[in-house]
Amino acid sequence: MIGRSEEYEKMFRLEGQLWWYRHLHERVADALLRQFGKKRDMSILDAGCGTGGLLLFLRQMGYTRLRGIDGSTDAVACCHDRELPVSFVNLNDLADFEPTVTYDVIVCNDVFCYFLDADLLPLIAALANRLKPGGILISNNNAFRAFRGEHDLAVGIVRRFVLSDFERLLPPCGLKRQSSTYWSFVLSLPIVLVRQWQQLQLKLGWHTPAEAMSDVYLPSPWLNKMLLGIVRAEQKLLTRTPFGSSLFMVCGK
Template sequence: MIGRSEEYEKMFRLEGQLWWYRHLHERVGEALLHRFGENRDVTILDAGCGTGGLLSFLNQLGYTHLRGIDGSVDAVAYCHERKLPVSFVNLTGLADFEPTHMYDAIICNDVFCYFSNADLATLMMALTGRLKPGGILISNNNAFGAFRGEHDLAVGIIRRFVLSDFEPLLSQNGLNLLAYTYWSFSLSLPIVLVRQWQRIRLRLGWSKPGEAKSDVYLPVRWLNKLLLGIVRAEQKLLRRTPFGSSLFMVISR
């Protein structure tokens, strides 16, 4: 998404309100709580932190040792506006950034979708090298090609994943998958139908790739609240689901 200033502006304005961001942040908070209990002194790196919504959320939860990095000038500027400790770092150079610093938890949400196979293997090795023994990597990722649509074009997503895509990367780096689920399962049918319709429109030339719009917009209040309630209920009732537009993983070293 680097270079798409308008998308970062929308993210900055809406990630504290939009149902999807709010629930993702809650999932991260629950993963940290499950691993570390009430300990708020753990060291946390948000790698690819965007405009800092997650870091702000974790700060509100009481976590005190937070750090963020991002390869977008726009994103880092918005983080500094929030007074967050974020540095401009291209993730392809993560291995050279403060190489002696290790973390109890690293979060890398919706970042892998911008990397080729070779670059992703390098990034995963660098992330592993920054985890303390017993540390965890939390990662949310765009899932299943069936959900590809205008959002992918608008923010520059080059790939979507299923769990099996990560199995060799985990094995090569000595990592263990602690927990995973696809999510937005309950909303899969309407999302797929919308995305398929978008792809038909693109094929027929009824819409242009350069005019594609992302999903980062705030629906009316009642609908935003309803969608948040649906995904919260899904997480509470179904520990793991087999399908959804995102794949959430917790990985240990």
């Protein structure tokens, strides 16, 4: 998404309100609670932190040792507006950035989708090398090609994942999956139908890739509240689901 200033501006304005971002942040907080209980002073790095919505959310929850990095100057500027401790770092160069500093938690949400294997494997290895013993890597990822649509084009996503991809990618980097689930399972059918309709319009030439719009927009308040309630209920009632537009994982060394 680097270079798409308008997308960062939308993210900056909406990630504290939009149902999808809010629930993703809640999932990260739940993973932290499960691993560390009520502890709030573990060191946390958000690698590819975007405009800082997750870091802001964690700060509001009382977490005190937060750090972020991102390869977009637009994103870093937004983080600095929020007075967040974020540095500009190209993730391809992560191995060279403060190489002796390690973390209890590294979060890398919706970042791997911008990397092909040749660059992704070194990135995952660099993230693994920054984990302290007993530390965890939390990662949310775009899932299943069936969900590919205009959003992918608008923000420059180059790939989507299934769990078997990470069963191949994680072990060479010294990581083991502790838990995982696809999510938005309950909403899968409407999302797939919308995305497939978008793909058909592109194939027929009714839309062009240059006209593609991202999913980062705020629906009406009642709909936003309803969608948030649905994904919250899904997480509570269905601890692991076999399908969804995202794949959420917690990994350890």
